[in-house]
Amino acid sequence: MLVSIKWLKDYVNTQELPPAELGEKITRAGIEVDAVIDRSEGLSNIVVGHVESCVKHPEADKLNICQVNVGEETTQIICGAPNIAAGQNVIVARPGARLPGGMKIKKAKLRGEESNGMICSLQELGIEGKLVPKAYAEGIYVLPENAEVGSDVITNFDLDDTVLELGLTPNRADAMSMLGVAYEVGAILEEEVKLPEITYKEAEDKASSMLTLNIDSPEANPLYVAKVVRNIEVKESPMWLQQRLMAAGVRPHNNVVDVTNYILMEYGQPLHAFDYDLLETGNITVRHAKTDELITTLDGNERKLSLNNLVITNGEKPVALAGVMGGANSEVSKNTTTIVIESAYFESGSIRQTSKEHNLRSDASSRYEKGVDPNRVIPAAERAAQLLSELAGGEVLAGSVIFDQLQREEKIVNVSPDFINSRLGMKIRLDDMLDILNRLQFKTEAMNNQLMISVPTRRQDIQIEEDIVEEIARLYGYDEIPSTLPETATSPGGLSPYQQKRRIVRNYMEGAGLLQATTYSLTSEKSATQFAMKHTELTRLLMPMSEERSTLRQSLLPHLLESVSYNTARRIDSVALYETGSVFLKGQDELLNEEEHLAIAVTGLWLDNSWQGEKKAVDFFVVKGIVEGLAAKLDVELEFERGELDGLHPGRTAFITLDGRRIGVIGQLHPNEQKARDLKTTIVMELSLAELFKEQTEALVYTQVPRYPSITRDVALVLSKIVEAGTIEKLIRSAGGKLLKDVRVFDLYEGDNLEAGKKSVAFSLTYFDPEKTLTDEEVTAVHEKVVAALIESGAELRS
Amino acid sequence: MEAQLNELKTQALDKIAAASNVKELNAVRVAYLGKKGPITDLLKGMGKLPAEERPKMGALVNVVREEVTARLEERMAILEEQAINEKLQSETIDITLPGRPVKSGNAHPLTRVIEEIEDLFISMGYEIEEGPEVEKDYYNFEALNLPKGHPARDMQDSFYISEDILLRTHTSPVQARTMEAKGGEPIKIICPGKVYRRDNDDATHSHQFTQIEGLVIGEDIRMSDLKGTLSVFAKKMFGEDREIRLRPSFFPFTEPSVEMDISCFKCGGEGCNVCKKTGWIEILGAGMVHPNVLEMAGYDSKRLTGFAFGMGPERIAMLKYGIEDIRHFYTNDVRFLSQFQRTEV
Incomplete structure (x- = not known):
């Protein structure tokens, strides 16, 4: 809502407050003033000029040489506007004048001819092009004949005004009118509100003698007032009215349309004017549209109607989409002599539905949608009659044609x-x-x-x-409200165990060197299930904005990998990201099964101590190590079992299991996938935090620090390449019994000195007895049992 | 023999003085004091002397030996120190070379803001509640005094999955769910989470963003309690000298509703580009829980009242860190993310 302060003063005393101060008071009382716009900002030395003569410039087709009387003198100005003509009163920026945007007018020579100023369009005075009356949209603005030559344009035509732009919340529909704002300002400043005085002369003939009215849908249209005005002259509105409309953000058209718009702004009550003769039947009938009935609205669009739409008809065919927009077939034009003014109350739900259905919002519909004041419907019609008799020379027929079943108690x-x-x-x-x-x-x-x-x-x-x-x-x-704190029983606040574990994961990941990323939950149908361990039915939006954001993800990895590619495409070769977020799986319930996941994606160098020549590229074991460390933090026993998943390297992929349940996957991207994403070796991991956090962690009780030394023995084995170290480790552990404390791989060799298809793996075994110092013989006895078991399994000792 | 001894002594002392390193000196030790050295030979030769001369001669040899030994030790100490100094000299490193990098990641800036807010309210006795991102229309709208047909719940603005299921447009459904679950008991919670709206992504809009909301319900919860709580929040989050002001506003789920501004943390209220010359920055929306919302969740709105507030971590992070484009939060450019490594404590 744009509020001209000059206009507002018609209804309430603003105590001559500076506009910014008035705006601040309004904001503090509840209606936010988004902007304070000085309409004369940057304007000076602009006067009314009278074009005495206008001849073509001899050197330029599009330019005219005008002799312009600017009051104190008649001076020559070159003008290129197509609509310039002798005899017009025009807006002249004199040499030394300033225009918005810092433009300064100077004497100049245009193609050899002197030009002492500029004849201006309204746009050049800072008025938006869409608000300039159509007749002047492409050229200069022509002032009324009675404008005083040489007088100041800014003060004479109300440009010395400030407009407050109100950002209205949906509840304050009452402030979508000048009167509504006046009541608000009156309450703030403790001033009375002065309503417009409505007086006009009525003709002897009654409106009802020319017009009949039928309301077929009283529930959607409980009040309808029509007035008939005849012998009107459709022409341009006076300057003050045009300026007020432009200040309010409305484009002036002609006096009839302008009056309806003026009252819309003044009372917040939408009005519509029909050309009585074009109605043809002398009847107005309000009803719901028939299916597929057609109407061409004033914006030139033909619209197919439905049963939900309320229409104004002439008893036969629709002449307006009720409360939304008039029809082209009854539009007021230059030739109109008699009009019907409609002021009505339409139920908000009906208007909202029609407006939405036709994707058509107007100043009228936006007010009806929020509900207009039932007590302003009739005064607005009277006000229209008054202004039309004043400004269009109209003769108002006596009384109104009215249907009224509207409840309007307070x-x-x-x-x-x-x-x-x-x-x-x-x-x-x-x-x-x-x-x-x-x-x-x-x-x-x-x-x-x-x-x-x-x-x-x-x-x-x-x-x-x-x-x-x-x-x-x-x-x-609100400044008077004191500051207190709730006097509720104090309870300790805090995080749930799940939330605490989530923070532990976050801190651990960051300590491990990973940056936390956040990606979108919506993705394309194609990537929704990529890398997902459990595929469920896709969940698509009813109305996606694009295919890229149409479906809920079932894995975090596709977007996380996109983020990795985004970085590597910008020459950041080493990237280590992690993310925690929900994936969305179809479940039993109508809601989805939202499972929080943790994902990792790393590429490039993991260790880069360049001047010391230490570089280590990321590999499977970097990420496996991170997961193992996390398991230790959370006190869960994770296992890794060889597996395959689309998009991952078949020889370098493992499922992560917890108590036999697959809760995650870790692997190197498949070379094809890497190529498609323009990535080098990239390792990914995703696991379900929901699963990982399922079990409550046991209380921590310390184990006594060893009082006796442990003894270490190494064993190097030659194994077939297909035998996994994990299998051997299990074998060692079972053979080692309770004295074997720890088994660790400390060397892996797959070189030339071995038979083809063989590898050498060396283990370090730690023996320990918490009760005493082990003797060499005791250790040897156990160790030999281990070695024997290894040999029996087919392993060879490496000499 | 005495002359021979003195001759030996002079020779030995000269060689000791001449030795320029530990190795040479050790050679001198072996040459003169060793088992096969001349002094040992002299001692061995004493058997040939008359018995009465032996003690005198023995004493003399010992004196010489002790003196040579002492001088040798002395010299050895000097040479050893010299050797250490040389070694240290040769081991000097360029301490200006960079240290071995420790790999370290950090939290996303939104996590940083959200956790800071969580921790602040936890210290005031709040619990953290979370809820589903795919939500029922009932919890997202209806339970919050936004009945079907309400203009603020246009299909155009929300991502619906079916008629009754949508991606939540705010974290308020968590409040509705919590109220329903608590069955009329007092509540003190903070609800952070992701939310979704049907917006085109640009510098100031994102179809996915985060919110953090608070809800307190109890006996005699007053608007002054809301103001006091928000004031504590503003000071802890944006600085002790921050002032707050409340402006009336409108939300369907609160009545009265307010918006909270804080005095600009950049200019302190003088007016600058951060506060658009007003001296105030809009931070959050809040209000007293609407009685319809309380009643719908089974609370007696005559007995229990409450306040709620909600804010956008993106907006707070953008203001706090001067970030100009909301898309930075979701692009995951390492050069952006890694800037949030350091503490501000």
Whole structure:
């Protein structure tokens, strides 16, 4: 909502406050002023000029040489506007004038001819092109004949004005009108509101003699007022009206349309004008449209209607889409002499549905959608009659044609002053409350510690006690509310065990050298299940904005890998990212099974100590080590079993299992996948945190620090390449019994000195007895048993 | 023999003085004091002397030997120190070369902001509640006083999966669920999480973003409690000298509703580009829980009241760190992410 302060002053005394200060007061009271726009900003030395003569420039086809009377002199100005003509009154920027954007007018020579200033269009005065009347949109603006030559344009045509741009919340539909804003400002500044005085002369003939009215849908249209005005002259509106409309963000058209728009802005009540003769039938019938009925609206679009749409008809065919937009077939034009003015109350739901169905929003529909003031429908019609008789020379027929079944009683809200104070945590005196309600013009009766408040129909947002609490508080001032803390029983706050574990994971990952990433949950159908361990049915949006964001992900890895590629494409060769986030799996329930996952993607160098020549590229075991460390932190026993998953290297992939359940996967990207993503060797891992966090961790009890030394023996084996170290380790552990404390691989060799198909793996075995110092003989006895078991399994000892 | 001894002594002392390193000196030791050296030979030759001369001669040899030994030790100490110094000299490193890098990652800036807010409210006795991102229309809208047909719940603005299921548009459904689960008992929670809206991604819009909301319900919870709580939050989060102001606003699930501004942390209220010359920065929306919301979750709105507030970690991070484009949070450029390594404590 754009509010011209000059216009506002018609209804309320703004106490000559500077606009910014007025704006601040309005903001602090509850309606946010988004901008304070000085309409004359950057304008100076701009006067009315009279074009005495206008001849073609001899050297330039498109330029004219004009002799312009600017009051104190007649001077030559070159003008290139197509609509310039002798005899016009025009806007002249004199040498030394300033225009918006810092432009300064100087004397100049154009193709050899002197030009002492510039004849201006409205756009050059800073008015948006879409607001400039169509006739002047492509050229200069022509002022009325009676404009005083040499006078200041800025003051004479109301450009010395400031506009407040209000950012209205949906509840404050009442402020979508100048009167509504006047009531708000009146309440803030403690000033009276002055309503327009409506007087005009009626003709003897009655409106009802020319027009009949049928309302077929009273529930959607409980009030309809029509007035008939004849012998009107359709022409340009006077300057003041055009300027007010432009200040309000409305483009002037002609006096009839401008009057309906002016009253829309003034009262917040949408009006529509029909050409009486084009209605053809002298009848207005409001009904729901028939299926596939057609109407061409004023914007030139033909629309196919449905049963939901309320239409205004001439008894036969639609002439307007009720409350949304008029029809082209009854549009007011230059030739119109008699008009029907419609002022009606349409139920908001019906208008919202039609507006949505046709994707058509107008100033009218946006007000109906939020609900107009039922008590302004009739005054708005009267106001229109008055202005049309004043500005269009119209003769208003007596009375109105009216259908009225609208309930418009004021809502009564009962609330106690104690309630108000207890909700606010304040001690506002009853007198102050009554004063505020009085400023709001809410009629109030106070008795028995209870306020009985009649809420004017313009404030349909006020329904319950809490709404009154807000009205009192916002006008009393939110700054007056004290700061306290809730006096509730103090309970210790905190994170749940799950949330604590999530933070442990985060800290561990970052300590391990990974950066935390965040990616989108929505992805393409194609990547939704890539790398997912459990495939479920896809979950697609009903109305995605693009295919790329159409489906909920079932794995974190596709987007995480996209982030890796994003970095490597920017020459960041080593990337180590992790993410925690939900994947979305179809479950039994109508809601999805949202499972929180942890994913890792690493590429490039893991260790890079370049000047010391130490470089280590990422490999499977870097990421495996991270997972093993995490398992130790969380006290879970994870196992790794060889596996295959699409997109991963078949020889370098393992499933991560916990108590036999597969909870994750770790692997190197398949070379094809790497190529497709333009990546070098990349290792990924994804596992379910939900599964990982399932079990409660046991209490930590310390184990005694060893009092006796342990003894280490090494064994180097030659094995077939297909035998896995993990298998041998298990064998060693079972043969080693309880004295064997630890087994560790300390060397792997797959070189030339071995038979083809063989590898050498060396293990370091640690023996320990918590009760005593082991003797060499005791250790040898156990160790020999281990070696024997190894040999029996087919391993050879490496000499 | 005495002359021979003195001759030996002079020779030995000269060689000791001439030795320029430990090795040479050790050679001198072996040459003169060793088992096959001349002094040992002299002692061996004493058997040939008359018995009465032997003690005198023996003493003399010992004196010479002790003196040579002492001088040798002395010299040895000097040469050893010299040797160590030379070694140290040769071992000097260029200490300006870079250290061995320790690999270290860090949290995403949004996590950083969210955890800071979580921790602050945990210290005030709040618990953290979370809920599903794919939510029922009922919890996302209806339970929050946004009945079907309400203009604020346009299909165009939300990602629906079916008529009744959508990606949550705010974290408020967690509040609705918590209220329902608590069955009329007091509540003090913070709800962080991802939310989704049907927006085109650009510098200031993202179809996925995060929110963090708070809810307190109890007996006699007043608007002053909301103001006090938000004031503590603003000071802890943005600096002790921050002031707050509340402006009336509108949300369907609160009444009265407010927006909270804080005095600009960059200019302190003077007016600058961060606060768009107003001296104030809008941080969050809040209000007293609407009685309809309480009643719908089974609370007696006459007995228990509450307040709620909600904010966007993206906006807070953008303000705090001066980030100009919301898409940075979801692109995961390492050059962006790794800037949030260091502490601000």
